[in-house]
Amino acid sequence: MLKKERQAYILHQVNLHNKVLSSHLSEQMGVSEDTIRRDLAELAREGKILKVHGGGLSNSFHQGVIAQDVYAIEEKRMIAQKAVGLIHDGMFVLTTGGTTILQLARILPPELRATFITVSLPAAFEYANHPNIEVIVIGDKLAKNSKITVGGEAIAKIRDIRADLCFLGVNAIDVQAGLTDNDWEVVQVKKAMVSTAKKVAALCISEKVNTAEHLKVCNIEDIDILITELQPKSKKLQPYSSKGIKIL
Amino acid sequence: MLKKERQAYILHQVNLHNKVLSSHLSEQMGVSEDTIRRDLAELAREGKILKVHGGGLSNSFHQGVIAQDVYAIEEKRMIAQKAVGLIHDGMFVLTTGGTTILQLARILPPELRATFITVSLPAAFEYANHPNIEVIVIGDKLAKNSKITVGGEAIAKIRDIRADLCFLGVNAIDVQAGLTDNDWEVVQVKKAMVSTAKKVAALCISEKVNTAEHLKVCNIEDIDILITELQPKSKKLQPYSSKGIKIL
DNA sequence: CAGGAATCTGCATGAAACTGCATTTTTATA
DNA sequence: TATAAAAATGCAGTTTCATGCAGATTCCTG
Secondary structure (H helix, E strand, O other), X not given: OOHHHHHHHHHHHHHHHOEEEHHHHXXXXXXXXXXXXXXXXXXXXXXXXXXXXXXXXXXXXXXXXXXXXXXOHHHHHHHHHXXXXXXXXOOEEEEOOOHHHXXXXXXXXXXXXXXXXXXXXXXXXXXHOOOOXXXXXXXXXXXXXXXXXXXXXXXXXXXXXXXXEEEEEOOXXXXXXXXXXXXXXXXXXXXXXHHHOOEEEEEOXXXXXXXXXXXEEEOHHHOOEEEOOOOOOOHXXXXXXXXXXXXX | OOHHHHHHHHHHHHHHHOEEEHHHHHHHHOOOHHHHHHHHHHHHHOOOEEEEOOEEEEOHHHHOOOOOOOOOHHHHHHHHHHHXXXXXXXXXXXXXXXXXXXXXXXXXXXXXXXXXXXXXXXXXXXXXXXXXXXXXXXXXXXXXXXXXXXXXXXXXXXXXOOOOEEEEEOOEEEOOOEEEEOOHHHHHHHHHHHHHOOOEEEEOOHHHEOOOOOEEEEOHHHOOEEEOOOOOOOHHHHHHHOOOOEEO
C-alpha cells in the first residue's frame, strides 16, 4: 500500500468518523503504529487533521461548534453574489455543501422561485428560509463533520435528477489535475452531480486556484463556469479561460 | 474514547444545558471523576467553561449566546430521560422531529452505539454530535416550518426500514381518538413509521394527554409504550394502561 | 460546626510517542 | 539497466502522557 494511498485512506476515515485510532489503523492496513504516527503527523502538518494522543481527529473538533466564523468570508460573499445571477425562476439547482455555498444560500433573492436539491443539511436549512424556494433533501448516511449525506443511495438519487445547474464548492482546482478533493465520499457525490447537471459552476476562492488534492472529481473541461472573487480577466484565470471555461 | 473527544462532548453538554455535574459525566462516559475534573480544569484554563465545585458551568454570559428556550423544557427532559433507557447498543431507531425528540437526541449517552434514522433535520444535527451514533437521513421535499422531509419518497424509504424502535413526538393522544396531529404531511410520515417499527414509543407531555387533533395517525392500540413526565401510576394514564400500553 | 461530598496531591501503571538506527523500497541518473 | 541517493518503514529502548487510586484536605449544607 502506497504512502499517499494510506494517507488518503486515513483522511477518508477521519472525515467519515471524526476520529481515528493509531492502533486501529495500524491493524487495519498492516503497518506499524510508527508509520501511522508519521502519517498522522504529516497530515497534521498540512493542516488536514488534528493529531492527538492516541490517534487523530477532524479539524472541526478544534474549530469547535462555537465561534464559527468563516474563513475568507468577504471573498465568499463576493463569489456568492456573482453566482446568484446564474439562477432563474423555475430552475432545478443541485448544490454540495461548504461555506461558500452557504453564503450563496443566504443571499438568494426572496422573489426567486426555484428548486434546490442538496445533500448538505446546513444548506437545506438556509434554503428553507426562502419563501419561494422548494428544497429537496437527498437522504443517506450522514457524514458527521461535513453534515452532508453520502453513500450509494444518495448518489443514485442524484443521478435521477436532471438539474439545470449545479454549484460545486471547490476544494482545489488546477488546469492539469482538474477538480480535486480529499474526501472519498464527497468526491463520489460531486462526481454524480457533475455527470447529471446540464451546467456545472465551480465556486472557488482564488487561494485554491492552481492547487490540487489527492482525489479527482472531474476534468477541467467538465466545468462550464468558474467563479472566483477575482476579476474575470485576472491573469491567474487565463489558463482556465483559454480552456473554454466561462469566468465570472 | 480520546481525551479531546471527551472534552468536546463536555463542552457540548455545557453549552446545551448550561451546567454539568462531574458525577454525571463520569458515569456517562465511564471514566473516573478525577479524569472529568482534570478535563474540566483544562477547559476552564482555556476559558471555555467555568469550573465550579461539583461540575462546570457555561460562561455564556461573556459570550452572549443564550440557549433558545423550549416550552415545558423540564417535562420534556424528564420524558427524554425515561425514553433513553429503551435504547440499546446495535438498535435501529426511527424518530420524528419535535422538541421532545430533540431533548432525547441531546441526552443520548456517548457510549451508545446505535443507528438513528430520521426525517428531521434538527434531530439529525443533534444525533451527529454523538461520536458513536450512525445517522441516516431520509430524503425528500423539505417541509419548511417543521424542517422534516415529507413525501412519497420519504415514506417509501421509511417502509424499507425494519426499525427496532420508533419514537413519536406526539401532538395529541386520546383513548378514543388515538394518536392525532394537525399537519397532513407529518401524519403520513408518522403512519409509515408506526407501520414499520417493531415497537412504537409515544413521547407526550401530560398536557396533551386526552386531547385530539383533526388528523389521525394511528389507533391507541398501535402504541406499545407511552412516556410522559408523570408517574406511571398516575390516574390520568390509567385508561392507557388498561389498554395494554406500557407506561413509563 | 459536624458530616459527607468533592477536590487535591502524589504515585503507580500501562499505553502511546519519540529517538536513533538498520533494513527495505523507490527514485533518479549515469 | 545498473547503481547511488533518497525516502519510507520497522524495531528497540527511552521518555512522556493519560488515567485511576489512596489518602489528606477543603468545601458545602443543614
